[in-house]
Amino acid sequence: EAGVTQSPTHLIKTRGQQATLRCSPISGHTSVYWYQQALGLGLQFLLWYDEGEERNRGNFPPRFSGRQFPNYSSELNVNALLLGDSALYLCASSSMGLNVADTQYFGPGTRLTVL
Amino acid sequence: QQQVKQSPQSLIVQKGGISIINCAYENTAFDYFPWYQQFPGKGPALLIAIRPDVSEKKEGRFTISFNKSAKQFSLHIMDSQPGDSATYFCAARVLRKTDSWGKFQFGAGTQVVVTP
Numbered sequence: 702e703a704g705v706t707q708s709p710t711h712l713i714k715t716r717g718q719q720a721t722l723r724c725s726p727i728s729g730h731t732s733v734y735w736y737q738q739a740l741g742l743g744l745q746f747l748l749w750y751d752e753g754e755e756r757n758r759g760n761f762p763p764r765f766s767g768r769q770f771p772n773y774s775s776e777l778n779v780n781a782l783l784l785g786d787s788a789l790y791l792c793a794s795s796s797m798g799l800n801v802a803d804t805q806y807f808g809p810g811t812r813l814t815v816l
Numbered sequence: 817q818q819q820v821k822q823s824p825q826s827l828i829v830q831k832g833g834i835s836i837i838n839c840a841y842e843n844t845a846f847d848y849f850p851w852y853q854q855f856p857g858k859g860p861a862l863l864i865a866i867r868p869d870v871s872e873k874k875e876g877r878f879t880i881s882f883n884k885s886a887k888q889f890s891l892h893i894m895d896s897q898p899g900d901s902a903t904y905f906c907a908a909r910v911l912r913k914t915d916s917w918g919k920f921q922f923g924a925g926t927q928v929v930v931t932p
Contacts, residue, residue, distance in 0.1 A: 705859070736921070743822070744860070744922040757919055768870055791859050807859025 705808035722777040726794030733775040739788040822923025835893035839906035845909035854903045895928045
């Protein structure tokens with residue numbers, strides 16, 4: 702069974718640009734989570750989607766947004782990029798939707814570098 | 817703002833020794849406490865998790881100890897092996913339907929190195 706996949710692996714942008722990151726969950730999983738992993742800060746929760754709806758979001762500005770498609774894949778958009786947005790962005794999926802204690806399976810991440 | 821504080825930042829332990837990582841949280845609404853293991857170049861993977869109605873949970877060489885009154889929990893890795901060398905993250909989550917429903921708060925991570 703294929704795991705969570707993310708694309709691209711690496712992304713280099715300049716300040717002010719927009720970045721789009723993509724995630725494909727494990728087949729059958731309806732929930733997708735996005736996290737930012739910056740050096741020394743651990744994982745910061747960004748967004749949670751389930752069944753196409755945004756269920757909750759972390760303490761990030763509105764320029765971090767996303768969506769979930771009917772096939773449950775998801776896209777994270779970061780607008781007006783800042784140098785501080787440079788980080789590893791991780792996507793995770795789970796199979797039990799609104800049962801929030803379910804196991805999350807993480808993808809390998811997208812390394813975003815803002816120059 | 818780090819709602820879950822993890823220590824130590826790094827840890828070196830000899831093969832066969834015990835690795836201990838501690839976490840403390842502030843929000844009493846948290847009611848699910850997982851630990852994740854992350855190898856370089858990989859995403860984190862769930863290792864073991866506990867809910868606050870129990871004080872200890874053991875799975876193989878990994879044990880979580882939970883102290884609800886102190887708002888602390890810890891991971892013990894018994895008989896540490898070189899293959900355990902990884903970064904470990906504690907986390908806390910709210911399961912009940914509140915404004916914080918589903919949000920995850922992670923610790924900053926502990927890099928564990930097990931020497932042969």
